[in-house]
Amino acid sequence: MSELLMSMEYDQNGRSQALDIALASNFFSSVSSYPLTSPSPFVLSFKDLTYSVKIKNMFNPLPCCGSSDGDGMEMNTKILLNGISGEAKEGEMMAVLGASGSGKSTLIDALANRIAKESLHGSITLNGEVLESSLHKVISAYVMQDDLLFPMLTVEETLMFSAEFRLPRSLSKKKKQARVQALIDQLGLRNAATTVIGDEGHRGVSGGERRRVSIGIDIIHDPIILFLDEPTSGLDSTSAYMVVKVLQRVAKSGSIVIMSIHQPTMESKGNPKPNHKKH
Ligand SMILES: Nc1ncnc2c1ncn2[C@@H]1O[C@H](COP(=O)(O)OP(=O)(O)OP(=O)(O)O)[C@@H](O)[C@H]1O
Numbered sequence: 001m002s003e004l005l006m007s008m009e010y011d012q013n014g015r016s017q018a019l020d021i022a023l024a025s026n027f028f029s030s031v032s033s034y035p036l037t038s039p040s041p042f043v044l045s046f047k048d049l050t051y052s053v054k055i056k057n058m059f060n061p062l063p064c065c066g067s068s069d070g071d072g073m074e075m076n077t078k079i080l081l082n083g084i085s086g087e088a089k090e091g092e093m094m095a096v097l098g099a100s101g102s103g104k105s106t107l108i109d110a111l112a113n114r115i116a117k118e119s120l121h122g123s124i125t126l127n128g129e130v131l132e133s134s135l136h137k138v139i140s141a142y143v144m145q146d147d148l149l150f151p152m153l154t155v156e157e158t159l160m161f162s163a164e165f166r167l168p169r170s171l172s173k174k175k176k177q178a179r180v181q182a183l184i185d186q187l188g189l190r191n192a193a194t195t196v197i198g199d200e201g202h203r204g205v206s207g208g209e210r211r212r213v214s215i216g217i218d219i220i221h222d223p224i225i226l227f228l229d230e231p232t233s234g235l236d237s238t239s240a241y242m243v244v245k246v247l248q249r250v251a252k253s254g255s256i257v258i259m260s261i262h263q264p265t266m267e268s269k270g271n272p273k274p275n276h277k278k279h
Contacts, residue, residue: 041090042127042224044256049110049122051081080106084122090224093247093257104260105229111258112142112227126225140225141218145233147210151199155192155213159183162217183220186253187212187246208239212246219250226250228259 057076080103088094096104109115111124113136124131126139149158163176184193189212197213198204205213211231219226231247232240251257 042256043090044088044111044124044126044131044225044258045086045128046111046124047085047122049081049084049107049120049124050079051106051110051115051120052077052079053119054078081110081120088225088256088258090254090256091251093244093251093259096258096260098260100262104262108227108229108258108260112136112140114142139223140227141221141223143215143218143226143228143231145229147214149197149210149213149217151197151202151204154194154196155189155205155209156180156184156194158197158213159216159220162220166221179220183216186249187216188242189213189216206239208235208242211235211239211243215243215246215250219255222253223255225256225258228257230260230262233262 054075055078057074084107086094096107098104106115110120113124113131113133117133126135150161153161159180160176163180167176167179184190189209192205192209195209196202196204197210204210215228215231226247228247231243235243247257247259
């Protein structure tokens with residue numbers, strides 16, 4: 001599904017803040033050979049990614065690729081990724097587009113190191129070096145579709161909670177608070193900073209604001225690579241647009257942003273909603 005990949009480039013606007021934090025806090029001491037001092041931009045490359053799973057086929061075993069599990073049940077191989085290659089650069093947003101079931105989430109999971117290595121074939125490199133799991137955890141972040149947030153905390157408190165967990169212990173509280181305040185502005189959440197997250201029983205932030213808080217939690221350490229699985233799903237077009245603007249800002253600030261998009265829309269200032277024929 002390489003034809004599904006779409007890349008949008010934005011001006012590069014300086015280096016990841018978290019890289020400075022990470023370097024200052026010796027996050028990378030265990031991977032000293034890693035080329036983090038190499039010149040910008042960071043480039044994530046993936047080549048010939050192939051991933052398949054074994055599925056039980058009780059009714060219609062395929063003679064071509066069948067085998068048997070321990071119980072004698074016929075097993076077939078289902079190919080989810082078939083030789084996918086691509087490249088994403090610092091300062092860019094890469095959107096993976098495709099129909100439901102085409103493998104968008106599987107590709108994002110593969111790139112985000114969320115698939116067992118033994119079943120994934122091909123190579124994933126950052127600036128030409130194989131991306132090891134230990135480094136992956138430090139330099140990347142993954143924003144899930146479901147927002148798991150504490151309903152009684154405010155936006156500010158939620159991000160501060162994440163800062164306490166994700167930023168180095170050696171970083172002073174003042175610096176963590178400064179990072180949270182900068183992030184609130186980056187996420188366009190200034191007006192909602194002191195609003196509680198809320199839930200079904202308590203009114204809180206809007207759906208779009210909630211999604212931006214979820215993104216904020218995962219980018220508090222300013223990751224070099226940010227993965228998002230359908231960050232705009234379930235949002236109205238204005239909220240979805242604001243989420244994409246935030247991600248654009250994240251990319252511009254020196255990250256690689258890779259996301260899956262389920263329902264891309266042509267709507268924007270330059271592309272008005274098309275007129276549909278009335279039946
Ligand atoms: N562990 C698995 N075993 C068997 N099939 C799987 C497994 N994981 C995913 N699939 C199948 O692989 C295909 C791709 O799934 P994936 O979730 O990547 O699609 P998607 O493009 O993200 O879909 P959606 O837009 O609906 O979320 C689907 O047909 C799914 O049912």
